[in-house]
Amino acid sequence: MNRHDLFGQIPYFWPDLNDEEYALYDCLVYTQDEVDRIREATRAVDAIFRKANRLLRTLPDETLRLLGYPEASLPFLRDKALPQETIIGRYDWIVKDGVIKLMEFNADTPTFIKELFDVNRYVTTAFGLNDPNANATAELKTELRKAVIAAWQRLNRDGTPKIVFTSHDDNIEDKWTTRFLQETLDLPSEFVPLDRLLVDVDGVYTPSGERVDVLYRQTYPIEHLVDDRAPNGDLIGIRLLELNQAKHVSLLNPLSAFLMQSKGVQALIWELYETDTYFDEAERQVIRTHLLPTYLEADPFLGQSAYVQKPAFGREGDSVILYAEDGVPFHKEVLQTYAAETAVYQQFIELPTRTTNTVNGPLATHYMIGCFCLNGHPSALGARAGSMITNNQSYYLAIGTPTHEGD
Template sequence: MRRIPQTPRPAWRERCDEVGFSFYDLESEGGRPYWNETAAYAFTLPEIELLESATKELFDRCMDAVEHIVRQGRFDEFGIPGRYHELVRASWDDDDPTVYGRFDLAYDGGSGVKLLEFNADTPTSLVESAAAQWQWLDDLKAAGQLPAGTDQFNGLHELLIEQWEHVRQARWGLAPGALLHLASLHDSGDGALIVEDFDTVAYMAETVKAAGFEPKLVFMEDLRWDVDSQRFLDGDDVPVKQIFKLYPWEWMITEQFGGFLTVSRGTTQWVEPAWKLLLSNKQLLVVLWELFPDHPNLLPAFTTPDALAGRSYVSKPRLGREGANVTVFGADGAVEASATGAYGDEGFVHQERAAFADLPGKTAVIGSWIVGETPAGIDMRETSGPITGDLAEFVPHYIEETS
């Protein structure tokens, strides 16, 4: 894996707009744009095959972990209230379908690929991964900046369509034209549209449409429970029978309408499903290490830091996002880096610090996508420090041609 300087496309903003990616100018480190095509990450084909294999292996072990947690009834460890235990259990036992997820991986530049966390419920960076970086690759090849045969580990678009079609036909038994709601949060209380979430859901709607659904974009704020019909309705009073939501389960079960989630199980089908509560929680890292100690793709992780004495480790809130409230400790126990945020009341897990590739001044985290059960591609986010937070930059990647 190499980080190679690149010349940005003259009209890169306009090109990003054309694929529905409009939040490229979100502020990142140093005030730079979030989308960074002044560089690219180049991988060899064996490296891509290594990442693909590790992603499939990690997904399989995560499925083993969910089965174990459900059978052993270990829901309390994940902070799931008792009234939702049966909802999660039924969702798993009924094999409620999943569409996608994103593993965050550390790669040391050799053979070491380690799981940092699994963004299993509401992963973002979808539109920039699936559409924007693929367009970037095509443009650079057309301009002669990359060889014509250069490829990218990116089957996200096609695999999403295939998976949604599988869900519609094989899992839900729905005819073409069936309505699918797609929901995101409109704002965080200030009235301003959360553009990143909206663009992500709008892109997902494109894949849903191609899979034979009739998509309807709505906002989470507009969903309501109708007492008379005993079901969820949208803002137009249309019943919500199937819905994709870019909104975390851990928020849903703490909100006022959360109690209706159990009642609505027979009338509303959610993607991602309720069993993803067990995978989007960093307590998963502890269970994985317990079940598969010394696994080559796992880092030691515990509920207390005692077992990591004498080693550098990272403390992460179980439900944290974008690096918030993460603390990095040195082998001597001293704090080497930390981030503020609104998480932590739910408790922490403590994970041995990962080794990353030696990239001067950069820490690069690989986001490895899974669609259904298939590794689907990667994205790259980089920072100048050890914590990948909300100021990380997205950098495209490609696979180097071999002679």
């Protein structure tokens, strides 16, 4: 089976993006023990983030501003709407020389879902490997249903909920990721593009006038939503958050997921670790083992270590800069969309490298491991391969395990 045949059999997938190769005809092989270790790290670190979220809800606005949260989001950040802090989050790991270190946590609107929960099995089968994500879609269905039930019960309404999934209609990755979640939920629901939702003073409505109870916005970030305006200038994004807060609609992921999204949270966790406050010794051991030193300024690294500057709410490597320990930059991403926003500074460890098979032949790539966490439960994992910084030009690389131990 060649690349075209492999990916051609998968419905509603995008093996190429912007006329460039995205999904690789290749597979990274990990032992089951290595997969288990990544998942255990994910489970342990997720507990740290969930505990940090409880603290974040008690902090004053001034502190939240320092961590990079948009001013318009502050009135909504302490709303604990659901028992779940987040439904679908993704931890991005450096897995190298037996060490597993966290780069960042995409708690609110992670993509890479269709690839790991669905496509991975096709690739591993083609390469004669086991799919480590074989049970992940069933786990996803369970957590989606639990979340929708909790979101519906929060509204305290009678009858059957109107469930709507939404994304930008012109972005194939966003749209088919969202449609995959809708298909996995397997309950009566509707897909409505973002620009066709009607956000009124008393609720959110479909184009046909049906009132929306649960609105799933997997790919629509809150930091963009708060700036959204209607053609007449109305702050339509803020209105949506107000409707959610007033229980006229329930948003998924909940706002508590956005609270964990800022990379400033990693700086807060590291400060609490260094000052030996809030976390017990077992939690401190998890932080020591799996988190990288992260601060809101670069000073601790000068003369000590190379470091990376990241925007608190950046995505796809945009605006990332790498510095040597003398403070001189040695790599800067071309896109600097978030350059003026709050940044964090994190110890730099170079990603591991491998020779990867591409349509243009073997290519030396760096790769990171993404592992999803579903309401506290580690789940599907896979790799992104590309340059020194994982960005929107990085490839999707499947992960498989040997069919027999020792292979």
